[in-house]
Amino acid sequence: MHIDLTDQYQHRESLIHHLDPRVKVVVTLFFILVVGLVRHGSWIAFGALFLGVLGYAAASRLGMFYAVRRSFIAIPFLLAAAPLPFIIPGPTLISFPALNLTISEPGTIRFVSIMLRSFIAVQAGILLAATTPFPDLVWAMCSLRIPRPLVAVIAFMYRYIFVLADEVIRLMRARAARSPEIPGKGKPSLLWRGRVTGSMVGSLFLRSLDRSERVYGAMASRGYDGEMRTYSTFQMRGADWISLIVFSLLILGSLSLMFLR
């Protein structure tokens, strides 16, 4: 779990930054869906989709490899797919007779395909977050008919993440200041450390609960009646429609490459 206190949004003057956020959300979701649909071992299609991500990053002036550099987050999860080359039957690529293991060709193809899929899909997500300010993303979710209370909760949460992260940092600093390592004395038990952490979580919860009451009071006194209101800040312009169509066609084109032999 991480708290990155810098916003993920990277402002640049580019066509993609100025697009309607709905276009970016729809294109990103469609892209990730298509990445999931590409058949195992269709290297040309994977290559085209990867080039697409690179091109998108370049067009948004973030630098072609902006997303590639941040895309290693899915690596620990690859462990789950690691047994595939060993257990799927098929023509053998390499065998280790000493260990009684063989690496099969279809298993390797499947493993590499899964790796590429997650690698490419995560970059699309990174680029969405980097080119769209979160409030715009929230507005797009609202306008794409995601239930309004849920979107409101998410928007609210985003506002307070940074406040509560500061509280966490203060709590952890206080704990560090009160827990010096005394030479000659052993470390306290794991159980004790865990319970202290739990107490910190509990007190953070109480502070959050009180804060939410204050926030609600402030909102109610300003006329809040349980309904979140947003005003539309974007309208689909010609450029948005053209981008939507061009991006969709490019994605479909990449998908169709998997029918090539």
Add this chain to the structure above:
Amino acid sequence: MLFSPTPLHIPDGFLSIGVSVVGWILAVVFIGIALRQTKDQLGERQVPLMGVIAAFIFAAQAINFPVAAGTSGHLLGGTLAAIVLGPWAGTLVMTAVIAVQALLFQDGGLLAMGWNIMNMGVITTFTGYAVYMLVIRFLGPTTRSRLIGGFVGAWLSVIVSASAAAIQLAISGTSPLHLGLPAMAGVHAIIGLGEAIITVGAIGLLQASRPEVLTTGETAPGKRTATFTLVGLLVALAVAAFSPLASARPDGLEFIAELQGFLGLAQGPSFELMPDYTLPFLSDPVLTTMLAVAVGTLVVFGLAWLIARSSVHRGTVRD
């Protein structure tokens, strides 16, 4: 930047499209119920309270304690959220957390988010809550039983949701069930201890300083439905796990490989427009089987939910 990988956030690319879609359908149903229930429970307070508490869970996940050799224990928070707010509010809070993690930090995929919400938002909260309430019912509402309930509930919730993730990966053909399930459950039996200890620490503090906070969670809506919903989900997952696709013998992946080999033989003359390939949505036997599994899962779950509803109604009439 504080970072420690949580192997429960499934990234995109690991779940097949069919499995992802089923996850989203289930997630949408649960989010819908959670929204209605919390609106009834909290009224105007719904948005500010849920929003700030979601930010709390997000921030609390960063509070860690060193365990050994660079690893650290930290909270997922589903059980704690359910204990202090009730299972439906907990589900909503965790959904917001998972959505922000996926959208902003790519912690977990967007297409895979449906199952991530089910695993970490629904299954953890309901498992933790059901166990916690069960212990309190048997041992009485004392501090000791709350601590025991919190410990067991938090620990089990992590294991159950990790097992659920292993089953989804197996059905997707990403990880064989007979290796993935013991590995996921085993690793999370240890990770779950950290979760359990932190949850107990938090409950202990709340019990000592503001015990009324704990009673709001215990009287929240969803008390009766919690157990039934959970049982329904677990039965559905078990059915999916033992379907021919995911069962260990014959191994789910071998089964898929066989089907694909079979496909390779049968592909010849199928379509004029797209030689050598059949449309994946229509005639892929793997996908058809998955859809069958999905429909089966939904039917079993729907039945369980109906039973739960009717028994709740009977319960209220008797009351």
